[in-house]
Amino acid sequence: MTTGVTVSVPAKVNVQLAVGPLRPDGFHDLANVFFAVGLHDRVTAAPAETLRITCSGPGAELVPLDEGNLAARAAALLAARHGHPPAVHLHIDKDIPVAGGMAGGSADAAGALLACDALWGTGADREELLGLAAELGSDVPFSLLGGAALGRGRGERLTPLPVAGRFHWVFALADGGLSTPEVYRECDRLRGGEPAASRVPEPAPAPALLAALAGGDPAALAAAIAASGNDLQPAALSLRPALRRTLDAGLAAGALAGIVSGSGPTCAFLVKDTAAGHTLAQVLEASGTCRAARATTGPAPGAHIV
Numbered sequence: 624m625t626t627g628v629t630v631s632v633p634a635k636v637n638v639q640l641a642v643g644p645l646r647p648d649g650f651h652d653l654a655n656v657f658f659a660v661g662l663h664d665r666v667t668a669a670p671a672e673t674l675r676i677t678c679s680g681p682g683a684e685l686v687p688l689d690e691g692n693l694a695a696r697a698a699a700l701l702a703a704r705h706g707h708p709p710a711v712h713l714h715i716d717k718d719i720p721v722a723g724g725m726a727g728g729s730a731d732a733a734g735a736l737l738a739c740d741a742l743w744g745t746g747a748d749r750e751e752l753l754g755l756a757a758e759l760g761s762d763v764p765f766s767l768l769g770g771a772a773l774g775r776g777r778g779e780r781l782t783p784l785p786v787a788g789r790f791h792w793v794f795a796l797a798d799g800g801l802s803t804p805e806v807y808r809e810c811d812r813l814r815g816g817e818p819a820a821s822r823v824p825e826p827a828p829a830p831a832l833l834a835a836l837a838g839g840d841p842a843a844l845a846a847a848i849a850a851s852g853n854d855l856q857p858a859a860l861s862l863r864p865a866l867r868r869t870l871d872a873g874l875a876a877g878a879l880a881g882i883v884s885g886s887g888p889t890c891a892f893l894v895k896d897t898a899a900g901h902t903l904a905q906v907l908e909a910s911g912t913c914r915a916a917r918a919t920t921g922p923a924p925g926a927h928i929v
């Protein structure tokens with residue numbers, strides 16, 4: 624008897640996020656260098672009469688349990704495409720910070736696609752799942768893929784990137800989230816508003832950053848992050864000035880690089896090894912500039928059945 628299918632899905636950090644002009648459809652063209660890390664949500668799909676969502680873990684109370692939940696939308700989309708009734712109980716066990724700039728909702732959507740496909744036997748291939756993922760959100764395809772990848776377009780057109788070895792990270796989790804559309808709007812405002820925000824040059828990945836990933840060189844990656852960085856960081860800092868203190872605390876404690884993760888407010892710090900990660904996490908927690916700090920590594924594999 625099938626009791627349920629559980630899928631594990633990683634969080635991401637954007638080691639480079641170059642944001643281009645505001646497009647007429649309200650999105651921005653990106654050069655988005657995604658990197659999957661070892662914080663995971665687990666999505667379990669179990670047989671049910673209707674579509675039902677439950678959620679546990681830190682921040683679960685912030686996750687919508689209605690049809691607005693990205694995992695519910697994923698299940699409904701897959702069901703509709705295959706003429707299957709959208710009947711499933713999805714349980715989300717969260718470890719990815721909610722509204723933290725680490726693609727937690729996208730992870731849950733990717734997890735729901737894979738788990739429902741297995742539970743229902745819809746037999747969607749990789750290409751179909753990636754297409755459905757792109758309909759659900761710009762970051763959802765990468766949650767399926769994992770590893771490291773360059774996202775073009777609004778972030779959904781992926782090219783896998785080679786990475787040598789493992790990179791060590793510490794994530795400083797913040798109290799409260801930031802809204803992704805608000806951060807993009809603030810980015811446009813800081814650029815001088817329309818039409819100036821539409822005249823920004825086309826975004827491009829930094830060759831030195833891609834070489835540092837491929838070479839497995841943390842010092843070179845740190846230099847490339849400092850040089851190319853995250854175009855949404857000024858907007859996140861403008862909306863949440865306290866993040867400056869978090870970044871300063873991590874850098875003062877010896878991190879190789881510090882960067883706001885995507886639209887924030889999580890801050891990501893690159894460190895040289897496991898020991899440095901544990902020390903930095905302790906120092907950050909003691910600094911009072913974050914709610915909690917987590918040391919982990921990447922690249923992590925994309926959504927997979929466990």
Ligand SMILES: C[C@@](CO)(OP(=O)(O)O)[C@H](O)COP(=O)(O)OP(=O)(O)OC[C@H]1O[C@@H](n2ccc(N)nc2=O)[C@H](O)[C@@H]1O
Pocket residue numbers: 637640649650651652653655723724725726727729759760761762763776777778803804807884885886887
């Ligand atoms: C900023 C990033 C970086 O990876 O992630 P987060 O930090 O939110 O996790 C992504 O671009 C977030 O992608 P995702 O969260 O999937 O966004 P979507 O649901 O597709 O879009 C939400 C809203 O964000 C804005 N948006 C998103 C993507 C993009 N390339 N340009 C945009 O302007 C639009 O206002 C859009 O209506």
Ligand SMILES: Nc1ncnc2c1ncn2[C@@H]1O[C@H](COP(=O)(O)OP(=O)(O)O)[C@@H](O)[C@H]1O
Pocket residue numbers: 685686687691692693694715720721722723724725726727728729731732800801803886887
């Ligand atoms: N399964 C889900 N998990 C988390 N948030 C979700 C989910 N479905 C919808 N949301 C909504 O998406 C918003 C963005 O959450 P999330 O994807 O965690 O952050 P981010 O876009 O910063 O990476 C949340 O505030 C929440 O209202």
